[in-house]
Amino acid sequence: MDYLPIFTKLNQRRCLVIGGGEVAVRKVRFLLKAGAKVTVHSPVFCNELLNLENDNLSLITQTYTAESLSGAWLVIAATDNRAVNQQVAQDAEQLGIFANVVDAPELGSFIMPSIVDRSPIIVAVSSGGNTPVLARLVRAKLEAVLPNYLGPLARLAGEFRHKVQKLLPTVESRRRYWEQIFNAGEVASLLDKGKQDQARAVMTEQLADFKPKGEVALVGAGPGDPSLITLKALQLMQQADVVLYDQLVSQETLSLVRRDAKLVNVGKEAGRHSVIQETTNELLVKYAQQGNKVVRLKGGDPFIFGRGGEELEVLVEHGIDFQVVPGVTAASGCASYAGIPLTHRDYAQSVVFVTGHCKEQGQPIDWSSLARPHQTTVFYMGLMQSEKIKQNLMLNGRSGETPVAIVSKGTRTDQHVITGQLTQLADMAQGVQPPALIIVGEVVSLADKLTWFGEQAPTSYAQSLVNLA
Numbered sequence: 001m002d003y004l005p006i007f008t009k010l011n012q013r014r015c016l017v018i019g020g021g022e023v024a025v026r027k028v029r030f031l032l033k034a035g036a037k038v039t040v041h042s043p044v045f046c047n048e049l050l051n052l053e054n055d056n057l058s059l060i061t062q063t064y065t066a067e068s069l070s071g072a073w074l075v076i077a078a079t080d081n082r083a084v085n086q087q088v089a090q091d092a093e094q095l096g097i098f099a100n101v102v103d104a105p106e107l108g109s110f111i112m113p114s115i116v117d118r119s120p121i122i123v124a125v126s127s128g129g130n131t132p133v134l135a136r137l138v139r140a141k142l143e144a145v146l147p148n149y150l151g152p153l154a155r156l157a158g159e160f161r162h163k164v165q166k167l168l169p170t171v172e173s174r175r176r177y178w179e180q181i182f183n184a185g186e187v188a189s190l191l192d193k194g195k196q197d198q199a200r201a202v203m204t205e206q207l208a209d210f211k212p213k214g215e216v217a218l219v220g221a222g223p224g225d226p227s228l229i230t231l232k233a234l235q236l237m238q239q240a241d242v243v244l245y246d247q248l249v250s251q252e253t254l255s256l257v258r259r260d261a262k263l264v265n266v267g268k269e270a271g272r273h274s275v276i277q278e279t280t281n282e283l284l285v286k287y288a289q290q291g292n293k294v295v296r297l298k299g300g301d302p303f304i305f306g307r308g309g310e311e312l313e314v315l316v317e318h319g320i321d322f323q324v325v326p327g328v329t330a331a332s333g334c335a336s337y338a339g340i341p342l343t344h345r346d347y348a349q350s351v352v353f354v355t356g357h358c359k360e361q362g363q364p365i366d367w368s369s370l371a372r373p374h375q376t377t378v379f380y381m382g383l384m385q386s387e388k389i390k391q392n393l394m395l396n397g398r399s400g401e402t403p404v405a406i407v408s409k410g411t412r413t414d415q416h417v418i419t420g421q422l423t424q425l426a427d428m429a430q431g432v433q434p435p436a437l438i439i440v441g442e443v444v445s446l447a448d449k450l451t452w453f454g455e456q457a458p459t460s461y462a463q464s465l466v467n468l469a
């Protein structure tokens, strides 16, 4: 970060502008808006400046000397003479006065950002002097999306601040109150129509009745690449009080959670599913009943091999409100990032997602349907079962030459794709790092041509044997 954005209070502070032309006018206007006492030193003044003169603005006909700086908080050098501007910056530097040089930001100690003014909300945008045009474009975009009622809304919130502090003693409850006010949009919509008194009344009413209510959002975190989460997931993660997350959720994704939220790892270890699932259910209920906004963050999509349904049933039993946010499931993520279209007019008209981790007492798998031709079959949790998958598919008629891929750590920067034939599946699985997905079907043959993500092209198992020999 080359520049630290700070917001300075200039009210009644003495600010100096050197130069009396049009560039100076713009800067003077901003300083006056912030309530500064502005002095302009220049041998001549343009008409616009002369017209602006008022109690807070004195125009002094004088060429710049180092004495001009005495008593100033900050100075803006706005002459059209680079040498003078440079001198101003140098003198200011020696005296410890903040200086800005118009059109030559590198000379001064501060720069003036492009601003979006919804006072008291102010957004400042700067490119650090690299490209003011781009900074202005960003500003224009923000200008378009930030509604005009933002200013009145922030002022009204300021008016209520002490009252809210008195009535709601914990930081947590205050935050929830404000989120309720800002998210519901009723107050904003009244302010938008200029109905200040009604907006004030709604805020007072909601403050009197305010009781935080716990709720749970079952959120799909996608397969790993954090940019694959949905906007809704991001919003909920940023509003959460507590986040219960799985082993599969990547660190980068977790870093998007609101900083003050409590993070609880409820990752499951193989073989201990049922015990830990019960604990997770209890924690979900406990945190929600305490009035928290709970996000249950699951790898991929919560409704695909994610036990999402089982957790929701427990919430229903306890009368806890919930919502479900879908995520990109591993099959979609891995297939896209490995360049393997799951369906293709020439190769596969259907796709099946199946778990390779078969519960002993579970329903028997219908292998004949998984071995169908013109179909892509995707195995989740199949790494340890690769020998069984190979045997059963071949016994049920899938050719041993059917292309297969194992995608390990799909969509993450360390994704690894191995391709080969069904007969080689068990050997291919040796040493592969979980989590990994097995994709079986002719579509896999496109991976070589369509590869686009990561440093490495797919590793062909046959080729790796040749290389070893």
Ligand code: SAH
Residues within 6 Å of the ligand: 223, 224, 248, 298, 299, 300, 301, 302, 303, 304, 305, 306, 328, 329, 330, 331, 334, 379, 380, 381, 382, 407, 408, 409, 410, 411, 412, 435, 436, 437, 438
């Ligand atoms: N609900 C998740 C699946 C959970 S089951 C989803 O919709 O994706 C866990 C299995 O998902 C793993 O054993 C693995 O087969 C697969 N998986 C999840 N993330 C993966 C990733 N990034 N790369 C490869 N496989 C992944």
